Amino acid sequence: MEVGHDRARSSASVPRVGASVAGMFRRLLAWLIDLLAVTALVFVVVSLIDAAIGPTVEIRPDAATLPATVSVDRARLVLDAVVATGLSAAYFVAPWTLVGASLGQLALRIRVRRAGNDKTLPVGRATARWLLLFPPVATVSTFTTGVPLLGWFLWGGAALWWGILFLTTVASVTRQGLHDQLAGSVVSKRRVVEG
Amino acid sequence: MQRTMNRRTFLFAATGVGLSWLWRSYGLWPAFRPPATAIERLAGALDHQESAAVIGRAYVQAFRREASPRVLAALLVERIPGGLGALSAGSERQVRELLRRSIAEDFSDLEIVVLHGWVFARTEARLCALTALRDRAA
Amino acid sequence: MFADARSVPRDTRLETDVCIIGGGPAGITLAREFIGSPLRVSVLESGGLEYDQETQELYEGGSIGLPYPNLSGPRLRFFGGTSNHWGGICRPFDEADFEAREGIPFTGWPIRKADVDPFYARAVPIVRLHSGDWALDDWSPDHTPVPLQLDPDRIETRVTQVVDERLRSFGKNYEDELRRAANVTVYLHANAMGVQTDESAQTATTVPVLTPEGNAFQVAAKVFVLGAGAIENVRLLLVSNDRRPAGLGNQHDLVGRFFLEHPRFFAARIAPFGPAPNLAFYESHSIGDAMIRGYLASSKSFQLAEGLLDLQLRVELDYGEPPEDAGDFARHVVTLGKDLESWQRLAMPGTPIPVPYLDVIRKVLDSPEDTYGYIRGRVNKIGITTRIEPAPNPDSRVLLVEERDELGMRRVALDWRLSEIDKRNVRQTLELFGAEIARAGIGRLRIVYDQDEGESGWPDDMGGGEHLMGTTRMSNDPKHGVVDRDCRVHGMTNLFVAGSSLFPTAGGATPTLMLVALALRLADHLKLKVLA
Numbered sequence: 125m126e127v128g129h130d131r132a133r134s135s136a137s138v139p140r141v142g143a144s145v146a147g148m149f150r151r152l153l154a155w156l157i158d159l160l161a162v163t164a165l166v167f168v169v170v171s172l173i174d175a176a177i178g179p180t181v182e183i184r185p186d187a188a189t190l191p192a193t194v195s196v197d198r199a200r201l202v203l204d205a206v207v208a209t210g211l212s213a214a215y216f217v218a219p220w221t222l223v224g225a226s227l228g229q230l231a232l233r234i235r236v237r238r239a240g241n242d243k244t245l246p247v248g249r250a251t252a253r254w255l256l257l258f259p260p261v262a263t264v265s266t267f268t269t270g271v272p273l274l275g276w277f278l279w280g281g282a283a284l285w286w287g288i289l290f291l292t293t294v295a296s297v298t299r300q301g302l303h304d305q306l307a308g309s310v311v312s313k314r315r316v317v318e319g
Numbered sequence: 320m321q322r323t324m325n326r327r328t329f330l331f332a333a334t335g336v337g338l339s340w341l342w343r344s345y346g347l348w349p350a351f352r353p354p355a356t357a358i359e360r361l362a363g364a365l366d367h368q369e370s371a372a373v374i375g376r377a378y379v380q381a382f383r384r385e386a387s388p389r390v391l392a393a394l395l396v397e398r399i400p401g402g403l404g405a406l407s408a409g410s411e412r413q414v415r416e417l418l419r420r421s422i423a424e425d426f427s428d429l430e431i432v433v434l435h436g437w438v439f440a441r442t443e444a445r446l447c448a449l450t451a452l453r454d455r456a457a
Numbered sequence: 458m459f460a461d462a463r464s465v466p467r468d469t470r471l472e473t474d475v476c477i478i479g480g481g482p483a484g485i486t487l488a489r490e491f492i493g494s495p496l497r498v499s500v501l502e503s504g505g506l507e508y509d510q511e512t513q514e515l516y517e518g519g520s521i522g523l524p525y526p527n528l529s530g531p532r533l534r535f536f537g538g539t540s541n542h543w544g545g546i547c548r549p550f551d552e553a554d555f556e557a558r559e560g561i562p563f564t565g566w567p568i569r570k571a572d573v574d575p576f577y578a579r580a581v582p583i584v585r586l587h588s589g590d591w592a593l594d595d596w597s598p599d600h601t602p603v604p605l606q607l608d609p610d611r612i613e614t615r616v617t618q619v620v621d622e623r624l625r626s627f628g629k630n631y632e633d634e635l636r637r638a639a640n641v642t643v644y645l646h647a648n649a650m651g652v653q654t655d656e657s658a659q660t661a662t663t664v665p666v667l668t669p670e671g672n673a674f675q676v677a678a679k680v681f682v683l684g685a686g687a688i689e690n691v692r693l694l695l696v697s698n699d700r701r702p703a704g705l706g707n708q709h710d711l712v713g714r715f716f717l718e719h720p721r722f723f724a725a726r727i728a729p730f731g732p733a734p735n736l737a738f739y740e741s742h743s744i745g746d747a748m749i750r751g752y753l754a755s756s757k758s759f760q761l762a763e764g765l766l767d768l769q770l771r772v773e774l775d776y777g778e779p780p781e782d783a784g785d786f787a788r789h790v791v792t793l794g795k796d797l798e799s800w801q802r803l804a805m806p807g808t809p810i811p812v813p814y815l816d817v818i819r820k821v822l823d824s825p826e827d828t829y830g831y832i833r834g835r836v837n838k839i840g841i842t843t844r845i846e847p848a849p850n851p852d853s854r855v856l857l858v859e860e861r862d863e864l865g866m867r868r869v870a871l872d873w874r875l876s877e878i879d880k881r882n883v884r885q886t887l888e889l890f891g892a893e894i895a896r897a898g899i900g901r902l903r904i905v906y907d908q909d910e911g912e913s914g915w916p917d918d919m920g921g922g923e924h925l926m927g928t929t930r931m932s933n934d935p936k937h938g939v940v941d942r943d944c945r946v947h948g949m950t951n952l953f954v955a956g957s958s959l960f961p962t963a964g965g966a967t968p969t970l971m972l973v974a975l976a977l978r979l980a981d982h983l984k985l986k987v988l989a
Contacts, residue, residue, distance in 0.1 A: 159809040159810055160810065162808070162809055163808040163809055163810045163812060166805060166807060166808050167805060167808065167812055167815070170805055170814075171814075171815040174814065174815060174816065179814065179816045180814060181803055181813075181814045181816060181817055182816065183816065183817065183820045183828060183831050183832075184600070185600060185601055185602045185603075185735075185737055185742075185827060185831070186597075186599065186600055186601060186602060186603045186735075187735050188603065188606070188734065188735055189731070189732040189733065189734060189735055190732060190733040190734065190735050190736075190830070190831070190833075190834055190835060190836060191732045191733070191834050191835070192732070192735070193735055193737075193830075193831035193834075194803070194831050194832060194834060201806060204805060204806050204807070205806035205807050207807075208805065208806055208807025208808060209807055211807075212807065212809075258809075422895075423896060426892040426893070426895045426896035427892075427896055429888070429889065429892055431888060431891065431892050433888060433891075433904060435903075436725075436903045436904040436905060436907075437891075437901055437902070437903045437904075438887075438888055438891025438892060438894075438895065438901060438902045438903075438904065439895075439901070440892075440895065
C-alpha cells in the first residue's frame with residue numbers, strides 16, 4: 125500500500141498508520157450479523173409486548189368471512205414500528221459511541237471511527253450514520269401495510285439506497301461509502317497492539 | 320374527422336329519441352300500463368347495465384312469453400311489497416331496497432331460475448331481462 | 458394366533474365353532490368379540506400380512522355398466538382388508554336413513570337406529586376414534602372454525618370425524634391382540650372356495666379352502682359368517698351351487714342385486730359476491746384429540762318432503778392456483794403479487810429480515826392448512842362435489858362371469874346402474890343449495906353438471922367413493938332381501954353375512970362405522986342366541 129506518512133498527514137480522511145481499511149467482505153458479513161441480531165432483538169421485544177398487552181395480529185378461525193379471520197391492530201402496528209426503530213437505533217448508536225463497533229463489527233474485528241482523529245463517533249454523527257444506513261424506509265413500509273404495492277415500492281427504494289451505499293463504498297479507496305462520507309466516519313480493522 | 324363524429328353523434332341521438340318514442344307507445348297499449356317511470360325505474364335499478372343485459376337476454380330466450388318490458392314490469396311490481404305505489408313514491412335507494420327484499424324472498428320461496436347453470440332469483444332475472452329489452456331497439 | 462394355511466396338511470378337516478371368511482374390518486371385529494370365550498373361532502384370510510400382487514389379482518373383475526374401475530382397485534386382499542387404504546372418515550347413519558321413503562321403492566331397513574345405537578358406541582373406540590359425539594353443537598367451541606349459517610331445514614352441516622392416518626388399518630391395530638388370542642386362529646393365505654351344505658341345502662357344513670400352492674383342506678363349523686366384502690360375499694354365495702344351482706340365499710335372484718355406491722363428481726361452483734365465507738369448518742381441522750371435517754348436505758326434512766334421498770355437498774376450496782388459462786402471464790403475476798401482499802401484512806414492522814409475529818408462527822405450526830387459508834385471505838374458487846345416496850336399483854348388480862381366476866373360481870363383473878330419481882336428486886338439491894347460498898348473501902351458485910350431456914346423462918368424471926354396498930341386503934321378507942334382520946341368510950340356519958353388503962340403502966354417511974357396529978351386533982346375536 126502506497127500510503128506513506130506524507131499522504132497520511134495531507135488527507136484527514138485516510139486511516140492513521142497502523143490501522144488498515146476493513147475489507148468489503150468483512151463489512152458485509154458484519155452487516156449481515158447485525159441485521160440478524162436486530163431482527164432477533166425486535167422479534168423478542170415485540171413478542172414480549174404482545175404477550176403482555178395482547179397480539180398485534182390475531183388469527184380468528186371462528187370469523188364468518190375469510191378476510192376477517194386475520195385481524196390487524198393498526199395502532200399496535202404503529203407502536204411496534206416505533207419500538208423497532210428505537211431498538212435498532214439503540215443497537216447501533218450506543219455501541220458506536222461507546223466502543224466504536226456494533227456486535228457484528230466486534231465479531232469481525234472491525235471498528236467505526238471518526239475520520240481523521242480515530243476517536244469513537246459522537247452521538248450526533250453516530251445517529252446520522254444510523255439514519256443513513258438503516259433507512260426508516262423499512263419502518264415506513266409498516267404504515268403502508270394494506271396499501272397495495274406501496275410497501276414493496278418502498279422496500280425497493282431501500283434496496284436501491286443500499287445499493288448506492290455499497291457501490292460508493294467499493295469505489296472509494298478508503299472504503300468510505302456515501303454514508304461514511306456524510307457522517308464523517310471510516311471503518312477500519314481493529315488495531316492490533318504490537319509488541 | 321370532425322364531420323364523421325358529428326354525424327355519428329347525430330345518429331345516436333336520433334336513435335335515442337326514437338327509443339324513447341317507442342317507450343311512450345307502449346304506454347298507449349290497452350292492457351296494464353305501468354307508467355313509463357315504473358319501467359324506467361326498474362330497468363335502471365342495476366348499476367352494471369351491460370352485464371344485466373347479458374343475463375337478461377338469457378332469461379328472455381328461456382321464457383319467451385315474458386319477452387316484453389310491460390309484462391316483466393308488471394310481474395316485478397307484483398312481487399314488490401307495496402306494489403306500484405311504493406315503486407313510484409320511493410327514492411332510488413328505497414326502490415333498490417324493495418327489490419333486494421323481493422330477491423331475498425324469492426330465494427326463500429325457491430322462486431328461482433337456472434340460466435346457463437347459474438341459480439338466480441326470479442326477480443333478479445326479470446330485472447335483468449327488463450334491462451336487456453330496454454336496450455334493444457324493439 | 459396366526460397360522461399359515463399353506464402348511465396345513467392336505468385334506469385336513471379343521472373343526473371350529475365359528476368360521477369367519479374374510480380378515481377385513483368386519484371379520485376382525487367379529488373375531489375380537491369372541492376372544493376369551495369358550496368358543497373356537499377360525500378366520501380365513503386369503504392374503505398374508507402384507508400386500509402381494511398375486512393374491513390381489515384374485516380380486517380382478519370387469520365392469521359392464523356405468524364406467525367403474527377394475528374391481529381389484531377399490532379393495533385390498535390381505536389381512537386388514539380394505540381398511541389398509543381407507544380414508545378414515547366416520548359418521549353414523551341418521552334415523553331417517555333407516556326409514557322407508559315414500560315414492561322410492563326398496564328403501565327402509567328392517568332395523569331402526571335405536572337398534573344400532575348401542576353398537577355405534579362400542580364401535581367408536583374400535584375404529585380408533587376418541588369421541589361418540591356427532592352433533593354440530595359438540596364441535597364448535599370458541600376460537601375454532603364455524604359452520605355456514607344456512608337454513609338447517611334445507612341445507613345442514615354434518616360432522617364427520619377422521620381417524621388418524623396411522624391408526625386406520627384394522628390389520629395393524631389388532632394383529633398383536635389376535636396373535637395372543639388362544640381361541641381365535643387366523644389362517645393366512647386361506648382362500649375360501651365357497652360354502653358346502655348338507656343335503657337339505659339349509660345348513661352350511663364346511664368351507665373348502667385352497668391355497669395358492671394348491672394345498673386344499675376343509676373347515677367345518679357350527680356357524681359360518683361371510684365377511685369378505687360386498688363383491689366377494691356375492692361371489693362366494695353364487696359359486697356355492699352344488700345343491701342349489703342358483704347359489705345359496707338366491708332363491709329369489711337377489712344375491713348381487715341392488716349394488717350401491719356413493720357416486721361423486723364435480724357439480725357446481727360458488728362465486729362469492731362479498732368477502733369470501735370462512736369455510737375452514739369444511740376442511741379437516743383438529744379440536745382437542747379429534748380430527749373433524751364438516752360437510753353440507755340436504756336436510757332430511759327436505760329429502761322427505763321432496764321424495765328424495767341424501768345428497769352430500771362437499772366443499773373444495775381453491776385458495777389461489779394460477780388461473781386455468783396458462784397463457785395469461787399477467788394474471789399469474791397479479792396472483793403472486795396478491796399472495797406476497799397477504800404474507801407481508803403479517804410481518805413484524807421494522808425488522809430488516811421479514812419475520813412473522815410469534816402468534817402467526819404458532820398458528821402455522823399448529824394447523825398449517827387452515828392458517829394458510831386465513832393468511833391468503835381470499836378463495837379463488839369454491840368447488841362443490843356431490844356424493845349421492847342412490848335409489849336402490851335391482852338392475853345394478855354384481856354377477857358371475859365365465860372367466861375363472863388362478864384358483865379356478867369363477868370371477869364376477871359389475872353392472873353398475875343409477876336411476877332417474879338420482880338425477881332429480883342432484884338437480885333439485887343443487888337448486889336448493891344455490892338458493893340458500895344466495896339467500897345467505899354468500900354469492901351465486903353455478904351448476905356445472907348437465908344431465909342432458911353424454912350418453913348416460915352422468916358426467917365423465919363420475920367415480921365412486923369405493924364404498925361397495927347393498928349386494929346381500931337386509932330384509933325381513935325373503936323376496937326383498939338376502940339376509941334377515943339378524944344377518945342370517947334366508948333359507949339357511951347357520952350362514953350369516955357381515956359387512957356393507959348388508960345395507961339396503963347407502964345412507965348419507967360413509968359405511969365403515971356402520972359395518973363395524975353391525976358386526977358387533979351380529980357377534981352379540983351369535984354369542985347370546987345362536988351359540989349359547
